[in-house]
Amino acid sequence: xxxxxxxxxxxxxxxxxxxxxxxxxxxxxxxxxxxxxxxxxxxxxxxxxxxxxxxxxxxxxxxxxxxxxxxxxxxxxxxxxxxxxxxxxxxxxxxxxxxxxxxxxxxxxxxxxxxxxxxxxxxxxxxxxxxxxxxxxxxxxxxxxxxxxxxxxxxxxxxxxxxxxxxxxxxxxxxxxxxxxxxxxxxxxxxxxxxxxxxxxxxxxxxxxxxxxxxxxxxxxxxxxxxxxxxxxxxxxxxxxxxxxxxxxxxxxxxxxxxxxxxxxxxxxxxxxxxxxxxxxxxxxxxxxxxxxxxxxxxxxxxxxxxxxxxxxxxxxxxxx
Numbered sequence: 001x002x003x004x005x006x007x008x009x010x011x012x013x014x015x016x017x018x019x020x021x022x023x024x025x026x027x028x029x030x031x032x033x034x035x036x037x038x039x040x041x042x043x044x045x046x047x048x049x050x051x052x053x054x055x056x057x058x059x060x061x062x063x064x065x066x067x068x069x070x071x072x073x074x075x076x077x078x079x080x081x082x083x084x085x086x087x088x089x090x091x092x093x094x095x096x097x098x099x100x101x102x103x104x105x106x107x108x109x110x111x112x113x114x115x116x117x118x119x120x121x122x123x124x125x126x127x128x129x130x131x132x133x134x135x136x137x138x139x140x141x142x143x144x145x146x147x148x149x150x151x152x153x154x155x156x157x158x159x160x161x162x163x164x165x166x167x168x169x170x171x172x173x174x175x176x177x178x179x180x181x182x183x184x185x186x187x188x189x190x191x192x193x194x195x196x197x198x199x200x201x202x203x204x205x206x207x208x209x210x211x212x213x214x215x216x217x218x219x220x221x222x223x224x225x226x227x228x229x230x231x232x233x234x235x236x237x238x239x240x241x242x243x244x245x246x247x248x249x250x251x252x253x254x255x256x257x258x259x260x261x262x263x264x265x266x267x268x269x270x271x272x273x274x275x276x277x278x279x280x281x282x283x284x285x286x287x288x289x290x291x292x293x294x295x296x297x298x299x300x301x302x303x304x305x306x307x308x309x310x311x312x313x314x315x316x317x318x319x320x321x
Contacts, residue, residue, distance in 0.1 A: 005271065005274060005281070006274060006275065006281060006282070006283075006284045006295065006300060007281060007283055007284065008280045008281055008282070008283060009267075009280065009281060010280070011261070011265070011267055011279050011280040013257065013261060013278070013279030013280065014278050014279060014280070015218070015250070015254070015278045016250070016254055017254065017257045017261075017278075017279050018045075018049075018251075018253040018254050018256070018257050019045050019046055019048070019049035019050075019253060019256040019257045019260040020049050020052065020253070021257065022049075022257050022260055022261040022264070022265065022279055023049050023050070023052070023053045023260060023264060026053055026264050026265075026266075027053065027054055028050060028053040028054040028055035028264065029054035029055075030054075030056075031054070031055045031056065031105040031106065032055070032056050032058070032102050032103060032104050032105050032106070032147075032151075033050050033055045033056065033057045033058070033104075033105065033106040033107075033108070033263075034057075034058045034059075034060065034097070034104060034106070034107045034108070034144070035047050035050070035057060035058075035059055035108045035110050036059075036060060036082070036084065036108070036109055036110050036111035036137065036140070037110040037111025037112065038057070038059035038061075038067075038071075038077075038108075038110060039059055039061050039063075039066060039067035039070040039071055039079075040070065041220065041252060041255070042110070042217055042220060042252050042255040042256040042259070043059075043108075043110045043111070043256070044070060044071065044074075044252070044256075045252045045253050045255070045256035046108060046110065046256040046259055046260050047059060047071065047074060047077060048074055049256065049260055050106075050260065050263075050264075051074055051075065051076060051077060053264075055106070056076065056078075057076075057077050057078070058077070058078040058079075058080060058097070059071065059077055059078070059079055059080070060079075060080045060081065060082030060093050061079060061080070061081065061082060062081075062082065062083045062084070064079050064080070064081050067079045080093055080096070080097075081093065082140075083136075084111060084131075084132045084133075084136025084137065084140070085121040085122065085128060085131055085132045085136060086121075086122065086136075087122065087135075087136070087139050087316060087317075090136055090139045090140050090143060091139070091143055091318075093140075093143075094139075094140060094142075094143025094144050095143060097144060097147060098143070098144065098146050098147050102147060103147055103148075103150035103151035103152070103154075104144055104147035104148050104150070104151055104154060105151045105153070105154055105155070106154065106155050106156075106157070106263045106264070107140075107141065107144060107148065107154070107155075107156045107157070108156075108157045108159070108259050108260075108263055109137040109140070109141075109156065109157065109158045109159060109194070110157075110159045110259060111132070111133075111137075112132070112133045112159060112190075113128065113129055113132050113133065114129070114163075114187050115129075115183040115184055115186075115187050116128060116129065116183065117183070118176070118181040118183075124175075124315070125175070126175050126315075127174070127175040127176050127181070127186055129183075129186045129187050129190040130174055130175065130186065130189065130190045130193065132190075133190040133191070133193070133194060134190050134193035134194060134197065134312070135312060135315055135316055137158065137194070137197070138197060138312045138316060138318075139316045139318050141156060141197075141201065141320060142316070142318040142319060142320035143318065143320075145320035145321065148205075148208070148210050149208040149209065149210065151209070151210075152209045153209050154205075154209060154210045154211070155210075155211050155212070155213065155262070155263050155264075155268075156198070156201060156205070156210065156211075156212040156213075157198075157212070157213050157214075157215060157259050157262045157263045158194040158195065158197055158198045158212065158213070158214045158215070159194065159214075159215055159217060159259055160191045160192075160194040160195040160198075160214040160215060160216055160275065160299070161187075161191040161194075161216050161217070162191075162216050162277075162291065162292055162293065162294075163184075163187050163188050163190075163191040164188060164191040164192040164194075164195055164295070164296065164298075164299040165188065165287070165291060165296050165299075166184050166185055166187065166188025166189075166191075167184075167185040167186075167188030167189040167192065168189065168192055168298040168299075168304070169189045169192050169193050169196065169304065169308055170185075170189055171307060171308075171311065174189070174311070191299075192298060192299045193308055194214055195214040195275050195295065195299040195300060196299060196300075196301070196304055196305040196308045197212075197214075197305070197308065197309075197312075198212040198213055198214035198272075198273060198274075198275070199212075199214075199273045199300055199301075199302060199305035200302075200305035200306055200308065200309045201321065202272035202273035203273060203302075203305075204309075204320075204321035205272075205321050206272065207321075208321065210321070211268075211271070211272035211273075212272055212273065213262040213263075213268070213272065213273075213274055213275070213276055214274070214275045214276070214299075215258045215259050215262050215275070215276045215277065216258070216275070216276070216277040216282065216293075216295075217250075217255045217256070217257075217258055217259060217277075218249075218250040218254065218255055218258070218277065218278065219246075219248060219249045219250060219292075220249060220250045220251070220252055220254070220255035248292075257279050258276055258277060258278060258279050261276070261279040262276050265279075273300075274300075275295040275299065275300055277293060277294075277295075282294050282295045283295070284296075284297065284300070
């Protein structure tokens with residue numbers, strides 16, 4: 001990715017496009033897809049659209065029974081067990097998938113938690129947002145690397161957010177061990193990490209036919225907001241006093257569009273390492289210029305991406321590309 005590539009090119013889709021819209025005319029028959037968090041929020045809509053286009057979709061879930069319930073009306077979806085906050089669980093799922101011998105054409109790292117109270121996970125007491133949103137997905141990609149390489153043209157999509165604008169990755173205190181925990185900076189650095197991961201994964205993966213993208217899905221009301229009190233969402237202008245959602249927000253079908261587009265669009269052939277929004281490549285923005293759109297330089301910085309990769313290898317004990 002170069003600075004001139006990180007700019008919209010006019011895809012023909014936009015803010016109100018749906019996942020079904022971006023898949024019109026695209027045949028995914030014979031393609032294998034994994035969508036983490038594919039049983040909640042925009043993940044469900046992405047899964048529905050991908051299945052309708054002919055893809056074979058696997059949804060790994062921390063709560064497999066809940067996933068089966070939510071996806072009961074979507075034919076042919078495979079459900080498996082996966083807890084992104086538990087590296088043993090990640091390794092077990094990845095190994096079982098690789099053992100099938102199936103190539104993996106598309107991986108959408110869609111699952112996330114947002115602005116939750118301070119929570120520590122794993123034997124190292126990692127901060128949960130960084131651990132779940134980034135490190136779990138990093139380890140997942142590492143474990144699935146043989147299947148991704150076997151696809152001869154795989155794509156990995158990391159669901160980031162304009163939340164990245166809230167914080168770069170604070171490398172000297174990622175897990176809030178020497179500073180007080182703050183839920184929004186914690187979320188911000190996790191979303192920055194999602195974007196940086198795509199930058200370095202794309203650089204490393206190209207030799208194996210693997211390209212990577214990060215995306216901002218837009219503002220959508222989903223279970224992602226489960227930890228936010230109504231008063232906070234009113235203060236942000238997301239909803240009014242009566243609970244009415246602001247008109248700028250997307251429906252879940254629209255929210256699923258950009259990740260689906262990035263995963264499948266022929267318009268992105270030969271490209272990678274880009275941050276996308278509204279079904280197009282996002283504009284590079286200067287810090288403070290916009291809170292709701294574009295990507296700030298710290299989230300697509302190649303040096304920071306390389307540093308994050310090494311930190312992630314050291315933390316998880318796995319590497320892939």
